[in-house]
Amino acid sequence: MKKNTSTKTLNESKMNYDLELLIDMYQKMLLIRRFEEKAGQLYGMGKIGGFCHLYIGQEAVVVGIQSAQIEGDSIVTSYRDHGHMIACDMDPKGVMAELTGREDGYSKGKGGSMHMFSREKGFFGGHGIVAAQVPIGAGLAFAHKYNGNKNVSITYFGDGAANQGQVYESYNIASLWKLPVIFVIENNKYGMGTSVNRSSAGDNLSDRGKAYGIKSEIVDGMDIIAVRDAAIRAIEYCRSGKGPYILEMKTYRYRGHSMSDPAKYRTRDEVEKIRKTSDPIENIKILLNKMGVEDKALKDIDVKIKSKIADAAKFAQDSPEPSEAELYTDITIN
Amino acid sequence: MTIEILMPALSPTMEEGTLAKWLVNEGDSISSGDLIAEIETDKATMEVEAVDDGKIGQLLVPAGTEGVKVNTPIALLIDSTELPHASIKNIADKPYLEKEKIAPELKMVKPITLEPNSSIITVREALRNAMAEEMRSDKNVFVMGEEVAEYQGAYKVTQGLLDEFGDKRVYDTPITEHGFAGIGIGAAFGNLKPIVEFMTFNFAMQAMDQIINSAAKTLYMSGGQMGCPIVFRGPNGAASRVAAQHSQCYASWYAHCPGLKVVSPWSSKDAKGLLKSAIRDPDPVIFLENEVMYGQSFNCPDNEDFLLSIGKANVEKEGSDVTIIAFSIMVGKSLEAAEILHEKGINAEVVNLRSLRPLDLDTIINSVKKTNRVVTCEEGFPFAGIGAEISALINENAFDWLDAPVKRVTGKDVPMPYAANLEKLALPQVDDIVNACGEVCYKD
Numbered sequence: 001m002k003k004n005t006s007t008k009t010l011n012e013s014k015m016n017y018d019l020e021l022l023i024d025m026y027q028k029m030l031l032i033r034r035f036e037e038k039a040g041q042l043y044g045m046g047k048i049g050g051f052c053h054l055y056i057g058q059e060a061v062v063v064g065i066q067s068a069q070i071e072g073d074s075i076v077t078s079y080r081d082h083g084h085m086i087a088c089d090m091d092p093k094g095v096m097a098e099l100t101g102r103e104d105g106y107s108k109g110k111g112g113s114m115h116m117f118s119r120e121k122g123f124f125g126g127h128g129i130v131a132a133q134v135p136i137g138a139g140l141a142f143a144h145k146y147n148g149n150k151n152v153s154i155t156y157f158g159d160g161a162a163n164q165g166q167v168y169e170s171y172n173i174a175s176l177w178k179l180p181v182i183f184v185i186e187n188n189k190y191g192m193g194t195s196v197n198r199s200s201a202g203d204n205l206s207d208r209g210k211a212y213g214i215k216s217e218i219v220d221g222m223d224i225i226a227v228r229d230a231a232i233r234a235i236e237y238c239r240s241g242k243g244p245y246i247l248e249m250k251t252y253r254y255r256g257h258s259m260s261d262p263a264k265y266r267t268r269d270e271v272e273k274i275r276k277t278s279d280p281i282e283n284i285k286i287l288l289n290k291m292g293v294e295d296k297a298l299k300d301i302d303v304k305i306k307s308k309i310a311d312a313a314k315f316a317q318d319s320p321e322p323s324e325a326e327l328y329t330d331i332t333i334n
Numbered sequence: 335m336t337i338e339i340l341m342p343a344l345s346p347t348m349e350e351g352t353l354a355k356w357l358v359n360e361g362d363s364i365s366s367g368d369l370i371a372e373i374e375t376d377k378a379t380m381e382v383e384a385v386d387d388g389k390i391g392q393l394l395v396p397a398g399t400e401g402v403k404v405n406t407p408i409a410l411l412i413d414s415t416e417l418p419h420a421s422i423k424n425i426a427d428k429p430y431l432e433k434e435k436i437a438p439e440l441k442m443v444k445p446i447t448l449e450p451n452s453s454i455i456t457v458r459e460a461l462r463n464a465m466a467e468e469m470r471s472d473k474n475v476f477v478m479g480e481e482v483a484e485y486q487g488a489y490k491v492t493q494g495l496l497d498e499f500g501d502k503r504v505y506d507t508p509i510t511e512h513g514f515a516g517i518g519i520g521a522a523f524g525n526l527k528p529i530v531e532f533m534t535f536n537f538a539m540q541a542m543d544q545i546i547n548s549a550a551k552t553l554y555m556s557g558g559q560m561g562c563p564i565v566f567r568g569p570n571g572a573a574s575r576v577a578a579q580h581s582q583c584y585a586s587w588y589a590h591c592p593g594l595k596v597v598s599p600w601s602s603k604d605a606k607g608l609l610k611s612a613i614r615d616p617d618p619v620i621f622l623e624n625e626v627m628y629g630q631s632f633n634c635p636d637n638e639d640f641l642l643s644i645g646k647a648n649v650e651k652e653g654s655d656v657t658i659i660a661f662s663i664m665v666g667k668s669l670e671a672a673e674i675l676h677e678k679g680i681n682a683e684v685v686n687l688r689s690l691r692p693l694d695l696d697t698i699i700n701s702v703k704k705t706n707r708v709v710t711c712e713e714g715f716p717f718a719g720i721g722a723e724i725s726a727l728i729n730e731n732a733f734d735w736l737d738a739p740v741k742r743v744t745g746k747d748v749p750m751p752y753a754a755n756l757e758k759l760a761l762p763q764v765d766d767i768v769n770a771c772g773e774v775c776y777k778d
Contacts, residue, residue, distance in 0.1 A: 139518060173507065330556075
């Protein structure tokens with residue numbers, strides 16, 4: 001596999017972007033990061049149980065793509081899903097309360113970190129089985145096409161999932177039936193503790209779409225402008241009825257696979273180097289500075305976000321556990 | 335030398351067929367590989383090739399004859415050097431058409447009396463009618479699966495659907511069960527109502543993760559947001575002579591899991607009423623059909639609103655001495671057993687479960703209270719099977735009403751063998767039910 005070559009910062013040519021949009025994207029990425037930091041903290045305090053997979057480092061991917069979506073598009077992803085939910089404008093309170101297993105959580109405390117949903121926001125999970133969301137995302141695209149609407153399905157999966165057979169079963173059918181699905185491979189370089197180089201044959205995961213006639217591109221997933229631009233191209237292609245599209249996002253997670261991962265498979269230097277040179281939030285900050293936004297304004301945003309997250313954390317701990325009667329609800333509809 | 339051309343078996347379960355058309359005439363010279371006839375089975379129309387060279391001496395079965403048993407001689411092939419009349423004379427008094435070399439299980443089918451507001455149709459037709467009716471009334475219902483569209487269904491269950499509804503409602507999939515099951519589930523999450531056909535449930539094991547982890551559990555994991563209105567249907571259980579990987583009953587596998595509904599029809603009426611209910615149901619339904627039953631005919635209500643409630647069993651025959659609890663093909667075998675038992679002075683009640691999850695415990699318990707003796711019947715393996723569950727439930731709910739321990743009749747605890755004699759031994763037979771009933775009634 002090719003190395004993630006993202007070491008550059010956002011350049012001057014990107015300064016023609018709408019300032020309001022950039023600030024909005026900055027806020028969203030920061031909201032995700034602060035949320036995840038708090039989730040990690042609460043996990044350490046024993047307030048969150050089970051598995052908890054943090055999205056820190058990958059924020060530009062989901063926020064950049066989300067900025068190119070329209071109302072009614074559907075999103076589906078794996079168990080590393082907190083960032084996607086916040087990007088979909090799901091309430092951080094409800095997400096955090098699900099992490100703490102409380103009745104105000106999005107799944108009434110019955111799903112947990114890996115299994116959350118909001119039909120209202122177009123977020124179809126949150127799936128705990130590696131790659132299971134890929135055919136489901138193709139199925140959501142099928143529904144869009146069947147209904148004749150112009151919406152698309154954004155289907156996220158990791159580099160680890162990219163080796164699962166059902167991904168290719170989905171590629172095949174999506175291409176045959178020209179389903180409006182964008183397969184977003186979030187290549188963060190490690191499937192749990194195994195690097196892409198040790199698990200995946202061939203040069204690039206995105207190349208694998210070629211066998212199915214699916215257009216693909218590799219994107220610097222640490223550069224939110226590059227992500228947004230690619231998403232606009234991919235979504236436009238899908239919406240116009242040309243079929244699926246693959247975006248391989250070269251990204252990086254700073255934390256372990258889950259909270260219980262000591263991450264011995266990589267060096268601290270590797271993580272530090274990427275944090276220093278490619279951090280998506282730092283990059284956009286530099287751009288905003290160049291465009292005349294002062295540090296103080298950015299700091300104010302951070303303060304507001306921290307306060308919002310603190311509220312969410314409090315809410316999530318104050319919310320009661322689900323009533324015992326919930327044990328037997330929602331098994332079937334009738 | 336005269337060679338008999340025999341009615342060929344064109345599928346594992348074919349017992350008879352229609353000789354639709356002769357493509358040769360008496361006196362024609364043919365070579366190996368030439369097409370000689372068209373034969374219709376319940377699954378397809380097939381062309382038959384000659385396997386020997388020679389001259390057609392006589393066509394023994396006229397074109398258009400229905401119900402020609404497999405292995406019946408249908409024509410005589412004579413050596414082209416031989417005089418036709420001589421050879422025909424030699425065999426003229428052989429009672430060819432009476433000969434039945436195969437189908438040991440084939441019983442004389444009792445004539446069916448037409449019931450009011452009903453038609454006598456096959457289980458296959460009932461299933462197709464159910465799908466077509468629901469597709470007409472709800473545009474969100476669509477069908478996907480292997481060979482369901484252009485091929486008209488591997489077992490002809492979806493025959494005609496493509497013609498009526500077009501390729502936006504009927505989809506041929508690649509042979510990738512895991513992927514297309516997941517796509518169906520995604521479509522259901524997107525508010526469509528997919529009917530996913532598995533060519534057989536043996537292949538659905540490839541899709542098991544999607545069925546259990548995605549279809550069955552997501553409603554719960556989403557706190558009630560993510561309903562999955564999908565039907566997975568196809569033949570389940572043993573067909574005939576297709577061995578271990580293609581002959582298994584999955585009833586207890588699916589019935590084990592909360593979040594799924596599991597139904598298994600026996601008759602045409604069951605098939606129509608249950609499938610229509612399954613398609614309308616907001617939950618994922620596993621619909622276990624049986625290949626051997628597809629061609630069997632029963633009365634079936636014509637009413638397009640005819641529904642059978644999922645979760646309700648039906649007492650097919652009232653009785654007082656012993657309750658036989660069965661589903662799918664075993665209902666028919668249980669009714670046969672009940673007739674034999676009647677001759678032995680035992681009056682058996684036959685309960686057709688129809689639904690395995692939810693299970694109609696009330697009907698079971700009421701029957702136990704009436705007869706005090708129970709035999710369960712299923713094709714599946716005994717260990718942790720449906721019979722084991724029913725036995726446990728009876729212990730918990732009606733122990734004091736029992737006069738004998740519950741007895742299970744099941745498939746044997748072995749992978750299905752190929753050899754005809756071993757296969758018969760592995761599958762539960764009518765005699766096994768009769769004997770089990772005799773045992774619980776303490777009669778030999």
